[in-house]
Amino acid sequence: MRAFISSVYLFLYAPIALVVLFSFNAGRNASEFAGFSTAWYGKALGNTFLISALQNSLLIAFTSAALAAVFGTMAALGMERLGPRMRALFDALFAAAIVVPGVVIGIATLVALVAVFSFVNPAIAAFWSGDRPPQLGLGYGSIIAAHGLFSMALVTMIVKARIASLGRDIVEASGDLYATPLTTFRLIVLPQILPSILAGFLLAFTFSFDDFIIAFFVAGSKTTLPIYVFASIRRGVTPEINAIATLVLVASLLLILTARVLMREKKSKSGE
Amino acid sequence: MRSATNTKRNLVTAALVAPAAAWLAVFLVLPFMAMLVFAFGERAPEGGYQAAFTFTQFANLPTRAAAFWNTLLLAPAGALLCLLIAYPVAYYLAVKADPRYRLILVSLVVVPFWTSLLVRTYAWMYILGSRGIPNLLSMIGIEDVRMLNTPGAVLLGIVYGYLPLMIMPIYVSLEKLDRRLLEASADLGGKPVSTFFGVTLPLSLPGVMTGVALVTILLLGEYLIPQLLGGGKVFFLGNALVDLFLQSRNWPFGSAIAVTLVAVVVVVLMVAMRVAWKVAGTRQVDLV
Numbered sequence: 001m002r003a004f005i006s007s008v009y010l011f012l013y014a015p016i017a018l019v020v021l022f023s024f025n026a027g028r029n030a031s032e033f034a035g036f037s038t039a040w041y042g043k044a045l046g047n048t049f050l051i052s053a054l055q056n057s058l059l060i061a062f063t064s065a066a067l068a069a070v071f072g073t074m075a076a077l078g079m080e081r082l083g084p085r086m087r088a089l090f091d092a093l094f095a096a097a098i099v100v101p102g103v104v105i106g107i108a109t110l111v112a113l114v115a116v117f118s119f120v121n122p123a124i125a126a127f128w129s130g131d132r133p134p135q136l137g138l139g140y141g142s143i144i145a146a147h148g149l150f151s152m153a154l155v156t157m158i159v160k161a162r163i164a165s166l167g168r169d170i171v172e173a174s175g176d177l178y179a180t181p182l183t184t185f186r187l188i189v190l191p192q193i194l195p196s197i198l199a200g201f202l203l204a205f206t207f208s209f210d211d212f213i214i215a216f217f218v219a220g221s222k223t224t225l226p227i228y229v230f231a232s233i234r235r236g237v238t239p240e241i242n243a244i245a246t247l248v249l250v251a252s253l254l255l256i257l258t259a260r261v262l263m264r265e266k267k268s269k270s271g272e
Numbered sequence: 273m274r275s276a277t278n279t280k281r282n283l284v285t286a287a288l289v290a291p292a293a294a295w296l297a298v299f300l301v302l303p304f305m306a307m308l309v310f311a312f313g314e315r316a317p318e319g320g321y322q323a324a325f326t327f328t329q330f331a332n333l334p335t336r337a338a339a340f341w342n343t344l345l346l347a348p349a350g351a352l353l354c355l356l357i358a359y360p361v362a363y364y365l366a367v368k369a370d371p372r373y374r375l376i377l378v379s380l381v382v383v384p385f386w387t388s389l390l391v392r393t394y395a396w397m398y399i400l401g402s403r404g405i406p407n408l409l410s411m412i413g414i415e416d417v418r419m420l421n422t423p424g425a426v427l428l429g430i431v432y433g434y435l436p437l438m439i440m441p442i443y444v445s446l447e448k449l450d451r452r453l454l455e456a457s458a459d460l461g462g463k464p465v466s467t468f469f470g471v472t473l474p475l476s477l478p479g480v481m482t483g484v485a486l487v488t489i490l491l492l493g494e495y496l497i498p499q500l501l502g503g504g505k506v507f508f509l510g511n512a513l514v515d516l517f518l519q520s521r522n523w524p525f526g527s528a529i530a531v532t533l534v535a536v537v538v539v540v541l542m543v544a545m546r547v548a549w550k551v552a553g554t555r556q557v558d559l560v
Contacts, residue, residue, distance in 0.1 A: 005360070090296075093300060103530070112307070217518070237401055
C-alpha cells in the first residue's frame, strides 16, 4: 500500500520536477544534464513577446479576480436573503458556469460577442460624428468577462460555504445592541468572511492566469501567457520553454499555497 | 412601517445580487442562446455565420464521428483509470495516513490541480518526446520507440492531469465516514475485506460518483491533452471545435457540435445524480 501511495506522489511530482531541473540545464537534451546554467532564464526574460504576454495575463487575472471577489461576495451575501426558488436558480447558473467545459464557454462567448458587435458597431458608426467611429472588438474586455464568469461562481461558492458556517447569534446580538446593519457587516461579518474572500480571489487569479482554452477563443489579437506558451510549444520544444514553465509553476504554487493557508485559517477558527 | 422596511430589504438584496445576475445573464445565458441560434444557421461563404433555420448542421454531425467516438470512449476510460488509482490514495489519506501528516499529504494532492494544466501536459511532452525517454532508450540499444502522439500518451496525460480532481471528492466522502461503523463491522466478525466491500465502499460511493462525473465532464471538453500528447492523431471534440471555429471558420457546424457536447454533459450529470440518489437511498435502508 505504502509503495503504491509513494509511487503515485512520485508520478504527480516527478514530471514537474524534471521540467524545473532541465530549465537549469546548459544543454538542450532532456536525456542528459550538461551542467548548471541560468542561460534559459536570461533568454526567456529578454523575450519582449513573452514579457508583454505576461503583462496581459497579470492584468486580466487581476481585473477578473477583483471583479469576481467583489461581485461574488455580494452575490453570496444577497443569495442568503433570496427566496428558495431564486436561490435555486442562482445555484444552478453558478454550477453551470463551473461545470460547462471551457471549450464551450469560449465558443459561446465568442459567438455571442461577435453577434452583439455586428449590431452595435454599425449603430455606433451611424451616430458617430467624427470620421473614425470606435469599434468594439475582442480583447482584454472579452477575456476578463469570460474569466469573470467562472471566477464569480468560484468566489460565490467559497464565500457562501463560509457564511453558512457563521454563527447567527453574534449578528443578532450586534443588532440588539443597536448597531446598524452596515456596522454589523463591517465589524462582525466582514472580518469573518475576509479570509474566504481572499482565498476566492487567489483561486480566481490562479484560474485566469492558467486558463488557455477560454482565452484562446475570445482573445482576438491579444496574447496571454498560456497562449504564448502554447504557440511556442507548437513551434518546437526548447529549454527556454522549461524556464518559462518553471516561472509559471512557481507563480501558481505561491498563489495556491496562500489560498490554502487562508482557507485553513478559516477552518481552525470555526472551532473544529 | 413593516412594508417600508421590507421594501428596503428587498432593494438591498436586489442590489447585492444585481451585478452577478447581470454577469450570468450576459456572459452565460445570452451566449448559450446565441450558440443555439447559430447551430441552426448556415455558414456564410466567407466563413462565420449566416442567418437561416436549418437542421443541416445536426445532420452533418456524423462527419465528425471519429471525434465523437474518441471523446466518448477515452473520456470515460480516462475517468475510470483515474478512479482505479485515486481510490487507494484517497483511502490511504482518509483512513490510514498519520493524522500529523494528513494535511500536508492532502495539500500535495490538491496543489498540482491548481497549477497550469498546460505546463503539466507539456512536462509529459518533454519526457515522451524524441529528446526524452526514446533518446534514453536508444542509448541502451532500443531504437525508434515512438511514445508521443499515441492513444497511450493521451491516456497518460489524462490520468496525470485529472488524478487530483478524482482523489479529492473520494477523500472527502471517506473522511466523513463514521469510524464506529468500521469497528462495529469488525466486532460483528466482519473480515477487513468484507468490511471494506460491505461498509466502506458503499458509503464512499457518493464521492466516487462526484469524482467520476466531474472528471468525465471536464474530459469531454478537453483540448490541450489530445492536442499536445496526441498530436492531432487522437482527436477529441475539443480539437474539432477549435478547428471549426479558428481554422475553417464553420461557426454554425461548430455550434451544433458544442450544443451536442452540452447535451452529453447534461446526460452525464443526470445519470450521476440519479445514481447518487439511488446510492443514498439504499444506504439509508441498509443502515436504519
